[in-house]
Amino acid sequence: MKESIALTIVRLAALRAPRGQRDELVSEWRAEVIRELHRDGSWSVVRSAFGAFSDARARRVIERAGRKTSSDGFVGLWTESLRMSVRSLVRTPGFTAVSVLTLAIGLGSSTAIYTLLDRIVLDPLPYPDAERLVRIDNQVPGAGPDAVWALSTAQWAYYDEHATELDAIAVYRSGGGNVLTISGPRRARLVRTTRELLPLLGAEPRLGRLISEADDTPGAERVAVVSASFWRDELGGDPDAIGTTISMDGRPVVVVGVLEDDARLPGQTMARAPEVWTPLQIDRGGTFYNNHVFQAIGRLAPGSSAEAAEADFARLRDRLPERFPDAYNADFFERYGFRTQAAELRASVVGNAASGLWVLFGGVALVLLIACANVANLFLVRMESRQRELSVRVAIGADRPAITRHVLSDGLVLAGAGGTLGLLLAWAAVPAITRAAPDALPRLDGVALGLDGVLFTVVASLAVGVAVSAWPILGRGSAVGQLTVGGRGSSAGRRQNRLRGVLVVSQIALAMSLLVGAGLLLQSVSLIRASDPGFDAQGVAAIDLYATSTRYPDDVALWAFHKEVTARIAALPGVVAVGMGEEVPVSGGYGCTVQGFEDETVYDRIREAGMTTCAGQTRVTPGYFEALDIPLLEGRYLEAGDSDDPDRAAVVVSKAFADRFWPGENPLGRGIGPSGRTIPPYYHVVGVVDDVAKRADAGRPPLSDPAMAVYYPGVYQTTENRWGGWFPGTMTLLVKSSTDAGSLFPAIRRVVAEIDPEIPLSNARLMEDVVADASADVTFLSSLLMIAAFSALLLAAVGLHGVVSWVVSRRTREIGMRLAIGAHPGAVVRGVVGGTMRLAILGLMVGLPLAMLTSRVGEAVLVGVSPTDPTAYLGAVAVVTLVAALASWLPARRAASIDPATALRYD
Amino acid sequence: MAPTSYNATLVLQALSQGLGYGFEIMRATDLPSGTVYPLLRRLEAAGQVASSWEDAAIAQSEGRPARRYYRATDEGMAALAEARERIRAQQRALFGDADLLGDGAGS
Structure with a gap:
């Protein structure tokens, strides 16, 4: 039982x-x-x-x-914590939405810019052994502060044979060639190169072969390797295309190879990839001149470095005068500080864009920091209101690690949601940015959000998650500390407020430094916009015209052609002036060609000043100055008669040219010889025109460099020696119209086709666009940074407003009491706004040195503005002050309108 | 590891003296079954107590089911020693030098 x-x-x-x-x-x-x-x-x-x-x-x-x-x-503990966080965050949708959105803006913008930075600056170039490729050129400080000369054939021949640190050197010239196709004449993108270039670029033949050693020998049959797209479009994708002949600049060229993929020159986009590659056929045993016209790419020997290659070049340079006495002498090297340099190819391709993108990345990083500060602040507020819930958790045995884990998981969930949304934003923003980006930005091809970008977001989100939740966790005065260490005293409350103050101050400081940066860039842009390129671009249409020496064997024939073209275009309705020139302001580099001087004293003066006699030698037809409206300062413009009667030997020089060679003297009537010619007959200066801007060198402000130009007429004065091989085949036609210039292009093409159907025209553009494009990269960069700066300001304002609102709501009872005992509402507003402004002023004080530091870092992208320019700083201070005042005034107004009776009941 | 409770110390003490069956322990410590068994479970989960089943053949020969036998592990013995030390110190603080636990030798 x-x-x-x-x-x-x-x-x-x-x-x-x-x-x-x-x-x-x-x-x-x-x-x-x-x-x-x-x-x-x-x-x-x-x-x-x-x-x-x-x-x-x-x-x-x-x-x-x-x-x-x-x-x-x-894992189990964290899964549980994260699940709880999601649940509790869903219960507070307002807080969650604002935080996620704020973090998404910060994370999304930094992911987008990181993607650009990664693809453009950090990724290796798409060539085999890309990290071993170097760009080789010469620094010639004696010819100008930033003068960089390309390689000469003499240098190539000698370095190719003797350089020990390089296992290949390729030189090339990229340009264009007239190709006759079924649809008419076309200008094809042509690269003339030594045979080493295509293998260096990793090109593989789809059909036939690449350029062989035999092809690249003087006197060999003229051959070409064509791109896959050229083969498809112009050769009909014919599988038997090898061995066919194409007409290039009026001469037959045999196609020996078709490339598998279109090979690109460093920095080129796919759309601009060369179509035809022909061998240069440099004669190593021939006569070499001091002609620095060849782009050069070298591949470092395994284990070598760019520095070692430069040291090697220095050794080889000293032997050049002995080997090529006609081209070089030691005195020339010394006087001009001539030095051959090897720069990492990627750096030379990315160039200025690198510093710009880094600055931008710094900018969005600041935005992210501000977003973090905002959310951290919201977090503190939330912790405060959750004090009771957390106390219960502590009471039922949650220890400090458990509470910490809980708070941290809140942060991580928020950051995760923000990161996901940010990723979506970046995914949408990256293509928008690349579409808006100017051509000046290299390597934009195929820039899209990729795995790297996603990884970046994940890492950044984790960091952000920890950062925003760290505030309530860290420190004895922190919310978690109070809960688990002891009761909530007033000193802890004060510490909490101080923490909040620190966040607000740092936000204001960060926003200020971003605003200063944006302001400085804005000043750069407006400075560039305001700078005078020296001519009037309005209503000027420009198009390139390529005449070949096979059709126009001498400059008399060429001049006749040019004269007819300009005359017929001038007769078109709306046309005000027409001219042609080899160089176009802003986009033209003008080069540096040695000039000869009748007056010996010029040489003494130039040598004393440590300068060269080279200048931007260009040929123009009459009407060139009129079409561009380049002001005449003295004498007269060139006219038709100067080419019709070459014995007039008239030449026009720019103001900069006259100032350099005849300072303080009358330049009119002075004798000069083109290409360094120092035997009579000389050309005599008939006019001085104002300076125009040339294409800015890397790192120089656009539209600020005057071209030291000398303008010769189209026909050489004597028949012997012509132009020493200088055939002005490529001329830019400039047409000024009183109507819509862009609508003139069809008529221009028709006129040229009627005169000579085999002459291609290309590169049609409006000079207004050329001028705008010159500053496009700075403008683009500054507009992106502007967006960053204003989002920063907005976020900071939202944050400030939130904090002030919270403080006011905590003080409702006190304010109500004051109002009840007769305080003036104005005094309440003043009190609240004043308290905020104290924080704002502190933020500005911290922000000032921070801004100076960041602007100094970003100095490389500033144009014509000092990084300490006071205007930007004053502007930023004014904007921040205004925004801070506004952000605190709104909650202050609310506080002052509190009904004392309600407030006293309120708890 | 939390310090061993007074009751747990008693259980460990009983085990250390070779009293290994649940009801034996109850009798020795004068603790109810509702205290002893949960303590045995906790100590076992903490690795301070191990258990084994009696050889079924022996039990069968005596005409009864096999019993579960508990003993203190090394960890349990260490915890017991630590607890005894602590309790002794507490007692000294409370009662002076009178050795209430004793080690067999009464004074």
């Missing part, structure tokens, strides 16, 4: 034990109960059987604890 009662109790208790332990529990208790009844037999044994319930419960508790700590452990 006792036994069966006791065993029934045990079996009932077993039902409460974990399923797997029920039998074990019953066996153990049964054995004990039977044994005890046998020994004792009292009812107390039956009473003890109730202990089986405690046993069952203990087993259950232990099993559940074991499941958590041993099977899931760390």
Whole structure:
């Protein structure tokens, strides 16, 4: 009887034990109960059987604890925490939405800019052994502060043979060639190169072969390797295209190869990839001139470095005068500081864009920081309002690690959501940015959000998650610290407020430094916009015209052609002036060609000043100055008669030219010789025109460099020696119209086709666009930075407004009391705004040195503005002050309109 | 590891003296079954107590079911020693030098 009662109790208790332990529990208790009844037999044994319930419960508790700590452990705890965070964040949709959106703006913009930075600046170039490729050119400080000369054939021939640090050097000239196609004449993108270039660029033939050593020998048959797209478009994708002949500049060229993929020159976009590659056929045994016209790419020998290559070049340079006495002398090298340099190809391609993108990246990083500060602040507020909930957690045994984990998981969930949304933003923003980006930005091809960008977002989100939740966790005065260490005293509250103040101050400081940066860039842009390129671009259409020496064997024939073209275009309706020139302001580099001087004293003066006699030698037709409206300062413009009667030997020089060679003297009537010619007959200056801007060198402000130009007429004065091989095949036609210039292009093409159907025209553009494009990269950069700066300002304002609102709501009772005892509402507003302004002023004080530091870092992208220019700083201070005042004035107004009676009831 | 409770110390003490069956422990410590069994479970989960089942053949020969036998592990013995030390110190603080636990030798 006792036994069966006791065993029934045990079996009932077993039902409460974990399923797997029920039998074990019953066996153990049964054995004990039977044994005890046998020994004792009292009812107390039956009473003890109730202990089986405690046993069952203990087993259950232990099993559940074991499941958590041993099977899931760390992951289980975090999964639980994250799930709880999601639940509690969903319950506070306002806070969650604002925080996620804020973080998404910060994370999205930094991911977008990181993607650009990664693809444009950090990624290796798409060539085999890209990290070993170097760009080779010469620094010639004596010819100008930033003068960089390309390689000469003499240098190439000598370096190719003797350089020890390079295992290949390729030189090339990229330009265009007239191709006759079924659809008419076309200007094809042509690269003339030594045979090493295509292998260096990793090009593979789809059909035929690349340029061979035999092809690249003087006198060899003229051959070409064409791009896949040229093969498809112009050769009809003919599988038997190898061996066919194309007409290039009026001469037959045999196609020996078709490239697998279009090979690109460094920095070129796919759309501008060369179409035809022909061998240069440089004669290594021939005569070399001091002609620095070849782009050069070298591949460093394995284990070598650009520095080692430069040291090697220095050694080889000193031997050039001995080997090429006609081209070089030691005196020339010394006087001009001539030095051959090897720069990492990627750096030379990316150039200025690198510093611009880094500055921009710094800008969006600041935005992200501000967003973090904002969310951290919201977090603090939230923690405060959740104090009660957290106290309960502490009371039921949550220790500090548990609370910390809980807060941290809130931050991580927010950052994760922000990161996901940010990724979407970046995914949409990257193509928008690349579409808006100017051509001046290199390597834009195929820039899209990729795995790197996603990885960046993940890492940044994690960091942000930790950062925003760190504030309530860290420190003894922190919310978590108060909960778990001791009660919430007023000193802890004060610490909490100070923390909030620190966040606001740092936000203002960050926003200020961004605003200063944006302001400085804006000044750069307006400076560039305001700078005078020296001519009037309005209503000027420009188009390139390519005449070949096969059709126009001398400049008399060429001039006749040019004269007819300009005359017929001038007759078109709306046309005000027409002219042609080899160089076009702003986009033309003008080069540096040695000039000869009749007056010997010029040489003495130039040598004393440590300068060269080279200048931007260009040929123009009459009408060139009129079409561009380049002001005449002295004498007259060139006219038709100067080419019709070459013996007039008239030349026009720019103001900069006259100032350099005849300072303080009358330049009119002075004698000069083109290309360094120092035997009579000389050309005599008939006019001086104002300076025009040339294409800016890397790192120089656009539209600020005057071209030292000398303008010769189209026909050389004497028949012997012509132009020393200088055939002005490519001329830019400039047409000024009183109507819409862009609509003139069809008529221009028709006129040229009527005169000579084999002359292609290309590169049609409006000079207004050329001028705008010159500053496009700075403009683009500054507009992006502007966007960053204003989002920063907006975020900071939202943050400030939030904090002030919160403070005011906490002080409702106090303010109500003040109003009740007769305080003027104005005094309340002043009090609140004043308190905020103290923080703002502190922020500005921190922001000032920060802004100076960041502007100094970003100095490389500033144009004509000092990084400490006071205007930008004053402007930023004014904007920040205004925004801070506004952000605090709104909640202050609310506070002042509190009804004292309500406020006193309010708790 | 949390310090061993007074009741747990008692259970460990009983085990250390070779009293290894649940009801034996109850009698020795004068603790109810509802305290002893949960303590055994906790100590076992903490690795301070191990258990084994009696050889079924022996039990069968005596005509009763096999019993579960508990003993203190090394960890349990260490915890017991630590707890005894702590309790002794507490007692000294409370009662002076009177050795209430004793080590067999009464004074």
